[in-house]
Amino acid sequence: MATESLPGIGTLDTRGRRLNELRLSIVDRCNYRCPYCMPADQIDEKRDFLSPSQRMSADEIELLVRAFVRVGITKLRLTGGEPLLRKDLPTLIRRLAAIEQLEDLALTTNGSLLTAQAGALREAGLHRLTVSMDSLDPRQFAALSGGRGRLDEVLAGVDAAVDAGFASLRINCVIQRGVNEDQILPLSEHFRGTPHVLRFIEYMDVGTLNDWTPQAVVSAAEVRERIAQHYPMIPLSGGVDGTTASRYAYTDGQGEIGFVASVSEPFCSDCGRARVAANGEMYTCLFASSGVDLLTPMRGGADEQALAQRIAAIWSGRQDRYSELRGAAQARALPVRVQMYTVGG
Ligand code: SAM
Ligand code: SF4
Ligand code: SF4
Secondary structure (H helix, E strand, O other): OOOOOOOOOOOEOOOOOEOOEEEEEOOOOOOOOOOOOOOHHHOOOOOOOOOHHHOOOHHHHHHHHHHHHHHOOOEEEEEOOOHHHOOOHHHHHHHHHOOOOOOEEEEEEOOOOHHHHHHHHHHHOOOEEEEEOOOOOHHHHHHHOOOOOOHHHHHHHHHHHHHHOOOOOEEEEEEEOOOOHHHHHHHHHHHOOOOOEEEEEEOOOOOOOOOOOHHHEOOHHHHHHHHHOOOOEEEEEEEEOOOOOEEEEEOOOOOEEEEEOOOOOOOHHHOOEEEEOOOOEEEOOOOOOOOEEOHHHHHOOOOHHHHHHHHHHHHHOOOOOHHHHHHHHHHHOOOOOOOHHHHOO
16 A cells, blocks of 8 residues: 655744655664674663563564655664564565565664574565774674674675675774774775675764763774775765765775764754654654654554644654754763663664
C-alpha cells in the first residue's frame, strides 16, 4: 500500500529545518565495548539494556517508519548498539525496503558479523552499508573495541560485503588525540584506490560515559592536512554529501575521502535528522537529554496517521543546536544526555 504524505502537517522545526532523515536504533546491545561509546567498566548488563519486550518489534518498527515517511523522511539509516545482533534483521530490512518513498536505506555496523550476514542483507534490499573502523593495527583495534573485536573479522566482513554486491562502502573512523592518530595515514592508504569512501568523524562529547575533552578531538581540518601532505586532494563540487561530510577527491584519481567536522564546524543549521532508540523514544538531537515515547501510543493502538501527527508536533517544537552552543553547554555540564549506543550515532 502506498503511503500518502501529509500536506499541511508541520515538518519544519522552530529554526526552519525540515525533517528529512531518520536514524533508527534497532537494538541497544553490542558485542563490542568501545571506550568512547560503551566503556565496559561503566556498563551494567542487567540495568543498562532493554529487555526484548521493551524493544520495538518488526511490526512496530515498520509502522513507525511509515509514519516518519508520511512526515517527509526519504532517508533511513539502521543502527544500534550493533544492528547485526538483531535476529530478524533480513526480514525487517525486506519490509522497510518495500516502502516506496524511502530513497535511501542504509545501515551502520561494526562489521564483526558481516561475513555471515552480508549476502542476506543485500538480498533483503539494503541499499548501503557503513562499517566502522578506527585502526588497522590488530592490537590497537582490539583495544579500541574494549578487547572484544578482531580486525581480521571486520576486514573479511568488508570483502564479504563487496562479494555480496555492496560495491562501495563507507568506512567511518574516529580519531582521538594520542590514541589512534598514527592510523590516519595507514587508513587513508588502505582505502585509496578502492571504491570505498573513508570518512573521518570528529570525536564527539556524546553521552556521559567517555570522559571527552576538547583536547582529545583531532579536527577534520588537521586530519585532512596530514593526509594531503602525502596525497593531495581537492574538494568535490557540492561540498557536503547531502548529510554531513565534506567530500574530497585525491588529485591522482585514487578515489574519494570525507571529513565530518561535527565539533569544529557544527552543521546544526542544516540538521534535519531525527533519531529513534530501540524502545521507540524519539530524539531531536544527538545531545538531547530526553526523548519522547512513541512506543506506548503504538501499543495503545495509534495508527500511522496518528503517529505521523505526533512526530510532526514533536519536530515543530524542535529548537536543538547543541554543537553550535557546545562551549556554553559544556560549561553548564549537562548531567543527563542520551548515550551513543542508545541512539546509534
Ligand atoms: N555499532 C555500530 C558501529 O559501531 O558502527 C553502530 C552504532 S555506533 C554508536 C555508530 C558510530 O558512532 C560508529 O561509527 C562509532 O565509531 C561512532 N561513535 C561512537 N561514539 C562516538 C563518539 N564519542 N564520537 C564520535 N563518534 C562516535
Ligand atoms: Fe558498539 Fe558501535 Fe558503540 Fe562500539 S561504537 S560500542 S561497536 S555501538
Ligand atoms: Fe543536529 Fe544536534 Fe548535531 Fe546540531 S548538535 S547537528 S542539532 S544532532
